[in-house]
Amino acid sequence: xxxxxxxxxxxxxxxxxxxxxxxxxxxxxxxxxxxxxxxxxxxxxxxxxxxxxxxxxxxxxxxxxxxxxxxxxxxxxxxxxxxxxxxxxxxxxxxxxxxxxxxxxxxxxxxxxxxxx
Numbered sequence: 001x002x003x004x005x006x007x008x009x010x011x012x013x014x015x016x017x018x019x020x021x022x023x024x025x026x027x028x029x030x031x032x033x034x035x036x037x038x039x040x041x042x043x044x045x046x047x048x049x050x051x052x053x054x055x056x057x058x059x060x061x062x063x064x065x066x067x068x069x070x071x072x073x074x075x076x077x078x079x080x081x082x083x084x085x086x087x088x089x090x091x092x093x094x095x096x097x098x099x100x101x102x103x104x105x106x107x108x109x110x111x112x113x114x115x116x117x
Contacts, residue, residue: 002105002107004107004109007109008107008109008110011076011110012050012077015050015074015075018052020051020052020053020089020090021049021050022048022050022088022089023049023087023089024046024047024049024085024088025045025087026045026046027042027045027084028044030042047078049075049076049078049079049081050076051075051089052073053072053115054072054074056070056071056072065097065098069116069117070115070116071114072114073087073094073112074110075111075113076111077108080101080111081111082096082099087115089115092117094115094116095116096113096114099111099114100112
């Protein structure tokens with residue numbers, strides 16, 4: 001096991017101990033078949049993650065990437081949330097507008113998502 005694998009395991013352990021469960025849902029678009037003219041139904045993917053939610057500091061709000069009222073959601077590295085997904089946490093449903101992966105040496109340690117109401 002590499003150093004960063006151990007770090008991801010430690011991060012997950014801290015999120016389990018001090019965070020909470022979050023439900024992440026992503027709905028993919030259907031595909032259009034130009035021969036038949038029919039669009040197939042999209043698929044819904046749902047997973048549970050260990051997470052922690054925080055308010056952004058005023059100095060972090062730039063009005064573009066991070067807006068007033070946005071939340072920072074840190075998630076374990078088991079599954080990557082996608083932009084457009086929703087995260088249900090602390091009784092709120094937030095739309096993911098940005099995801100940063102903390103991945104030294106290309107090995108995900110934790111995901112840092114921006115959630116918007």
